Amino acid sequence: MKKIIALLLASLMMIVAAGCGGGDQAKSSGSGSGGNGKKITMGFSQIGAESEWRTANTESVKQAAKDAGIDLQFSDAQQKQENQIKAIRSFIAQGVDIIAFVPIVETGWDTVLKEAKDAKIPVIVVDRDVKLSDDSLYVAKIGTDSVTEGKNVFKWVDEYMTKQNKKPRDGGSQFNVVVLEGTVGSSVAIRRQEGFKDAMAASADASKYNILASQTGEFTRQKGQEVMESFLKSYGPKIDILFAHNDDMALGAIQAIEKAGLKPGKDITIISIDGVKGMFQAMIDGKSNCTVECNPLQGPLLMETAKKILNGETVEKLVYVDEGIFPADVAEKTLPERKY
Ligand code: GYE
Numbered sequence: 001m002k003k004i005i006a007l008l009l010a011s012l013m014m015i016v017a018a019g020c021g022g023g024d025q026a027k028s029s030g031s032g033s034g035g036n037g038k039k040i041t042m043g044f045s046q047i048g049a050e051s052e053w054r055t056a057n058t059e060s061v062k063q064a065a066k067d068a069g070i071d072l073q074f075s076d077a078q079q080k081q082e083n084q085i086k087a088i089r090s091f092i093a094q095g096v097d098i099i100a101f102v103p104i105v106e107t108g109w110d111t112v113l114k115e116a117k118d119a120k121i122p123v124i125v126v127d128r129d130v131k132l133s134d135d136s137l138y139v140a141k142i143g144t145d146s147v148t149e150g151k152n153v154f155k156w157v158d159e160y161m162t163k164q165n166k167k168p169r170d171g172g173s174q175f176n177v178v179v180l181e182g183t184v185g186s187s188v189a190i191r192r193q194e195g196f197k198d199a200m201a202a203s204a205d206a207s208k209y210n211i212l213a214s215q216t217g218e219f220t221r222q223k224g225q226e227v228m229e230s231f232l233k234s235y236g237p238k239i240d241i242l243f244a245h246n247d248d249m250a251l252g253a254i255q256a257i258e259k260a261g262l263k264p265g266k267d268i269t270i271i272s273i274d275g276v277k278g279m280f281q282a283m284i285d286g287k288s289n290c291t292v293e294c295n296p297l298q299g300p301l302l303m304e305t306a307k308k309i310l311n312g313e314t315v316e317k318l319v320y321v322d323e324g325i326f327p328a329d330v331a332e333k334t335l336p337e338r339k340y
Contacts, residue, residue: 041071042306043091044126045101048079050183050219051248052276056340057102057127057296064299070306079183081105085112092119098306100124105185106131113137122309126302129187135317140305144294145320146188149273150195152292152325153243157271158205160289160327161241168240169267174207175240178231179214180224180253182245189216192245192273212238217249224249228256236260244272247279247291254287265289265328275326277338283331293323296340 042065046058058074065072073096077083081104091099092115099121103109109130116123117137125141132138160166161175168175179196182189193214200206213231217224224244231239242257244250250272257264264270264287272279275293282288298321308315326334 039069039071040098040306040310041073041094041096042303043073043075043087043094043096043099045075045077045084045087045091045099047077047084047102047104049076050079051221051246051274052278053246053248053274053294053296053340054219056276057298060297060299060340061100061126061302062299064303067300068303068307070303077104079104081108088112088116092116092121095119096121097310098122098124100126100302100306102127103130103187104128104183106187106190107185110134110137124302124305124309126298127188127296129191131187139309139317140315141318142298142301142305143320144188144323146191146294147195147198149292149294149323150192150197151199152195153192153271153273154196154199154203156290156292156325156327157241157243157269158200158203158209160269161208162205166240166269170238174210176210176212176235176238177241177243178212178228178235178239180217180227180242180244180249181214182216182219182249184216184218189245196243209241217244217252219246219248221248221252224252225256226252228253229259232256232260232262239268242268242270244270246294247272247274247276250288251278251282254282258287275324275338276340277335280326280331280335280338283326283328284335286328288328290325290327292325295321295323297321 044061049055075087084101088099099116106129110133113123114137123138125138127143181193200209212235215227217227242253244253250270254264257268262268270288271290273292273294275291279291305315
């Protein structure tokens with residue numbers, strides 16, 4: 001009898017153990033394994049920490065890697081393409097399973113991406129676009145649609161100036177626009193500007209607007225403030241509209257405008273891109289007029305895409321995340337729901 005009970009117990013334990021093993025396997029292939037049961041290692045090259053948006057983007061990637069059980073080798077390039085290239089080379093030397101990177105500028109990636117391809121390491125481009133001689137050098141691109149964002153900026157501002165019955169401050173016949181551009185050579189700065197100008201050129205209201213000055217503020221608050229100060233010095237009473245390629249530069253510019261004794265959001269209409277909490281607060285305070293959303297929360301989609309690629313599944317070559325438009329009058333209601 002004792003023997004039979006012992007045998008029964010032993011077989012029960014085996015079933016339980018097998019069950020657990022199966023569970024673990026299912027768990028590990030659902031999270032963090034590339035199909036062979038081994039934990040995925042991803043090398044990720046980030047640009048740096050120039051804006052509130054970038055911080056949210058970094059957090060999203062780090063959190064999503066943790067949630068997916070992916071081992072993330074994170075590298076911060078401190079705003080230098082050469083550091084990104086070095087990081088990618090070191091990921092290749094380490095033999096990571098997959099490489100993801102945010103290209104600070106559009107061009108200059110061919111050689112290093114060819115090295116990754118030769119090493120059979122798939123590459124995912126995140127956030128910004130690249131210009132390559134051969135698009136097979138990356139497997140997928142996850143990011144945002146900068147041209148549409150730029151177009152939406154013009155459309156919104158044109159409607160607003162008309163609805164508010166605004167008149168040029170200098171008594172002339174055109175609204176004068178100043179632009180704070182993002183990082184020189186970055187796809188986002190190039191395409192946001194292109195979208196804005198194209199929408200303006202295509203509009204029946206094109207002749208109502210004049211781009212007075214356009215200069216880089218490098219996507220930072222400090223540079224945004226400095227460049228706005230110089231715009232105000234050169235063109236003070238002429239400026240009607242500020243378009244900032246990101247919220248941080250607009251937030252810096254607001255300080256410059258106040259220092260010059262003007263009312264941001266009233267004397268100068270302000271529109272920017274990103275949709276960070278700091279900008280929602282500025283709109284609630286009546287100091288800015290609209291933000292066109294650019295979604296930094298790309299981590300979960302990145303990890304999901306990486307797993308699919310390593311499992312041999314086909315993925316979309318290009319995926320843009322969803323984005324909205326938030327004028328000042330919805331800021332107060334929307335702020336509590338904002339995730340970044
Ligand atoms: O708009 C800006 C940032 O690449 C879309 O980079 C991103 C831009 C974002 O630093 O705030």
